[in-house]
Amino acid sequence: MIRIGIDVGGTNTDAVLMDGKTVLAGVKAPTSPDVMTGVVQALRDVLASAKTTADKVDVVMIGTTHFTNAVVQRRDLAPVAAVRLCLPATASLPPMVDWPEDLRDVLGNHWYLAHGGNEFDGRVISKLDEEELLGIADDIRAKGIKSVAITSVFSPVSSEFEKQAGEILGRALPDTHITLSADIGRIGLLERENAAIMNACLRDLSQHVVEAFRGALADVGFTGRFYLTQNDGTLMDAVFAERFPVLTFASGPTNSMRGAAFLSGVGDAIVVDIGGTTSDVGSLQKGFPRQATVAVEVGGVRTNFRMPDVFSIGLGGGSLVVDGPDGVKVGPRSVGYRIVTEALLFGGSTLTTSDIVVADGGAELGDRAKLAHLDHALIRRARDRIAFMLEDCVERARISADPLPVIVVGGGSILVEGPIAGLELILPNHFAVANAVGAAIAQVSGEVDRVYALAEMTRDAALDDAKRQATEAAVAAGARRETVEIVDVEDVPLAYLPGNATRVRVKAVGELHVG
Amino acid sequence: MSDDGSWPLLEADLLPLSIGAAFLGTGGGGNPYVGMLRSRELIRKGATVRVLPLEALPDDALIGEVGGIGAPVVGVEKIEEGAECFRAMRAVEEVLGIRMAALISAEIGGANSMEPVITAAQAGLPVIDGDGMGRAFPEVQMTTFFIYGAKPSPAAIADDKGNVVVFRHVQDMYWLERFARDTSVAMGAAAGLAIAPMRMDFVRRTAVPGTVTQALTIGRAVQDARAKRQNVVERVCAATGATLFLTGKITDIRRELKGGFSRGEAKIVGLGDWQGSEGRIAIQNENLVLWVDGEPVIMVPDLIINLDLETGEPITTEILRYGQRVAVIGLPVHDLMKTPEAMAVVGPQAFGYPELTFTPLAFGPVSA
Numbered sequence: 068m069i070r071i072g073i074d075v076g077g078t079n080t081d082a083v084l085m086d087g088k089t090v091l092a093g094v095k096a097p098t099s100p101d102v103m104t105g106v107v108q109a110l111r112d113v114l115a116s117a118k119t120t121a122d123k124v125d126v127v128m129i130g131t132t133h134f135t136n137a138v139v140q141r142r143d144l145a146p147v148a149a150v151r152l153c154l155p156a157t158a159s160l161p162p163m164v165d166w167p168e169d170l171r172d173v174l175g176n177h178w179y180l181a182h183g184g185n186e187f188d189g190r191v192i193s194k195l196d197e198e199e200l201l202g203i204a205d206d207i208r209a210k211g212i213k214s215v216a217i218t219s220v221f222s223p224v225s226s227e228f229e230k231q232a233g234e235i236l237g238r239a240l241p242d243t244h245i246t247l248s249a250d251i252g253r254i255g256l257l258e259r260e261n262a263a264i265m266n267a268c269l270r271d272l273s274q275h276v277v278e279a280f281r282g283a284l285a286d287v288g289f290t291g292r293f294y295l296t297q298n299d300g301t302l303m304d305a306v307f308a309e310r311f312p313v314l315t316f317a318s319g320p321t322n323s324m325r326g327a328a329f330l331s332g333v334g335d336a337i338v339v340d341i342g343g344t345t346s347d348v349g350s351l352q353k354g355f356p357r358q359a360t361v362a363v364e365v366g367g368v369r370t371n372f373r374m375p376d377v378f379s380i381g382l383g384g385g386s387l388v389v390d391g392p393d394g395v396k397v398g399p400r401s402v403g404y405r406i407v408t409e410a411l412l413f414g415g416s417t418l419t420t421s422d423i424v425v426a427d428g429g430a431e432l433g434d435r436a437k438l439a440h441l442d443h444a445l446i447r448r449a450r451d452r453i454a455f456m457l458e459d460c461v462e463r464a465r466i467s468a469d470p471l472p473v474i475v476v477g478g479g480s481i482l483v484e485g486p487i488a489g490l491e492l493i494l495p496n497h498f499a500v501a502n503a504v505g506a507a508i509a510q511v512s513g514e515v516d517r518v519y520a521l522a523e524m525t526r527d528a529a530l531d532d533a534k535r536q537a538t539e540a541a542v543a544a545g546a547r548r549e550t551v552e553i554v555d556v557e558d559v560p561l562a563y564l565p566g567n568a569t570r571v572r573v574k575a576v577g578e579l580h581v582g
Numbered sequence: 583m584s585d586d587g588s589w590p591l592l593e594a595d596l597l598p599l600s601i602g603a604a605f606l607g608t609g610g611g612g613n614p615y616v617g618m619l620r621s622r623e624l625i626r627k628g629a630t631v632r633v634l635p636l637e638a639l640p641d642d643a644l645i646g647e648v649g650g651i652g653a654p655v656v657g658v659e660k661i662e663e664g665a666e667c668f669r670a671m672r673a674v675e676e677v678l679g680i681r682m683a684a685l686i687s688a689e690i691g692g693a694n695s696m697e698p699v700i701t702a703a704q705a706g707l708p709v710i711d712g713d714g715m716g717r718a719f720p721e722v723q724m725t726t727f728f729i730y731g732a733k734p735s736p737a738a739i740a741d742d743k744g745n746v747v748v749f750r751h752v753q754d755m756y757w758l759e760r761f762a763r764d765t766s767v768a769m770g771a772a773a774g775l776a777i778a779p780m781r782m783d784f785v786r787r788t789a790v791p792g793t794v795t796q797a798l799t800i801g802r803a804v805q806d807a808r809a810k811r812q813n814v815v816e817r818v819c820a821a822t823g824a825t826l827f828l829t830g831k832i833t834d835i836r837r838e839l840k841g842g843f844s845r846g847e848a849k850i851v852g853l854g855d856w857q858g859s860e861g862r863i864a865i866q867n868e869n870l871v872l873w874v875d876g877e878p879v880i881m882v883p884d885l886i887i888n889l890d891l892e893t894g895e896p897i898t899t900e901i902l903r904y905g906q907r908v909a910v911i912g913l914p915v916h917d918l919m920k921t922p923e924a925m926a927v928v929g930p931q932a933f934g935y936p937e938l939t940f941t942p943l944a945f946g947p948v949s950a
Contacts, residue, residue, distance in 0.1 A: 156661065157663070159620045159662050186771070192743075220659060221659055221660065254659050256660070257616070557903075568653075
């Protein structure tokens, strides 16, 4: 199977072409303001580099920060009507209550509380009221809002009300996007509702972006299927991505970590992805990034997505090196993409980490003669400082005393001089385009998160039921059934509840079905 | 601060208060985030809540006790209608034909730090700077108020739908726990509970004093340490007199249901200064006992708190999981929780550890 993986980052658009498990070519092109020009360029380059044509390619996987950036930068977002099925419960906190004001204003702060919702055990809080929903539809129509997010209390336990309300509003408001929270998030009303609303505000953009990706692929002659990658390193097909753009959040770090695992052949490791301005550090468990446990904010909004537990430090190939009375300081300021004009080795006047490494003979880049004046002692101290920063972040990311290897990827990898924290160092082939590789090898997943009453069934039966549902969800998402594996099982007894109520989370992952 | 030593709770206080309350939750108590937002909404709409020191009110002033009862995980999904505790409090007032002069928290640790603030904002009442635990505990009877003889009835419980159930008379606080627990489950495992008022002279004698201020101090220390990129764990220890007992990684977490509670055990492998050591924490909703290398070093009712090693964020027992890097710190509980009467209700034996004899922690040095 020939596949292309693309990673659209803030600075570069990377592309790799793979035949099965072999990387045939990897390229970098500058990300263009319209995004698509850069994608077309990267596609052309990678096809040329691999000496092949688009019709030989079976499938294309794209990782993009486009939707995250849209929310962070508050651009291209559509007004949303947030409808919560809950009354009389939850009235104390309206939708978007904990959002940054500017983002709430961009979306219009339109919300409606309606009857509906379930208790933890599936009982009904109040019945759905069709008249009430039709009244809300009238208001939404009058305001000209074209995207609706529906959130029902305990919809991860019972999603019936969301579905019914979606049908009622869908009939009353044709040509309107409907997002149901149960399709996106897990238990935690505000966080799940936040995700649903963010998804709704991205629906116009997602239609446009997915269409543009399709156009870019057609432009180079590719007519097959293409996918977008999600925050957990798995894929969604283009049609699904168009409906759930919010699920692409944080896919960038995930892809680079997955790519690092693949390129190195190591499943348990610490990954350091060194870019131009920052280094992202996280840990791999069985080839997947470790997930964050606390609420993760996107653009100032709390979510409870599956997100990799990655942290960033201000160290990259373009980080400024400043000598002072307290010793040499590296970062967090960086020349970023201006490195090609501002760094000393490119004829600029700013001392960067790349200058230090090249002056020390650690890499071939730019014009080393321009660095001849640098003091040897300074070079040494700066390299020591960089080594200390890397060591510190690797120590932070270690999740066991086991001597895990450290995989270094990303364009800034030249900063690494030798083993970090005494751990085995792996600098895999194609390290600079690991994130595009991560996109290319992404899998598909299905997840279940619900509460079972263990008084009515055994724990084993509950887990089996959850595993079966997760497997079906993975298959529905495009996994080949025979490759589906359960990768995560967690059961948490719910304190204070009788009937042995237990929250069960199961995630299943499988290889993408191609053919 | 005014003449009576009271001070208004400002919007800017709510976040640090919630952080400190999560810390004092000692692993349980529910997440105060939702309560923080609810009180913030009320204060933004113009409500004011004053915090009174224990000395402020006359002896015969009647102090109400309100709090949420239910499962913490339900609290983050079925958020309150808003006036559950308020309706419960009014029901108690109606039964007795009295009015409350102020409210006090039964439990400063976790979500119930916020509930009296919310009800006070709705009723136009002040709150007392103190509580009935100085931490969080899983059951209703585990307050200094009940331990030292407060009457458990009349009490009332209210849900989101307008149902209010009054417990006109219960034989003792254990019966209240049983009835209120069962009723709260029927109400969807999230309800507001109000307990019979207490006279101010009794509250002065039995409340754990100054815990609203303490939670605020902890929360502000956390915020300040983060802003200055200082070590949050060290700052929190310095601000409270807590002691760091172990840093390490969770290597195993086991949970099971016993008696309607989440019981379990976490294993920790030492890191840094504790390289080579092993820790073990017993859990019943809250953290109960910490053993390091086989020796019990902190035990209930003293506070055992797991903090995220990097962020200083308190980690509740529900989200404790394999691989987390934690700092385990211990904070002495208030002396009111160490008497023989208190030991019978909240000591290691009361939690099923007959082999343990409560060995109180000492305070570490406290600095600003």
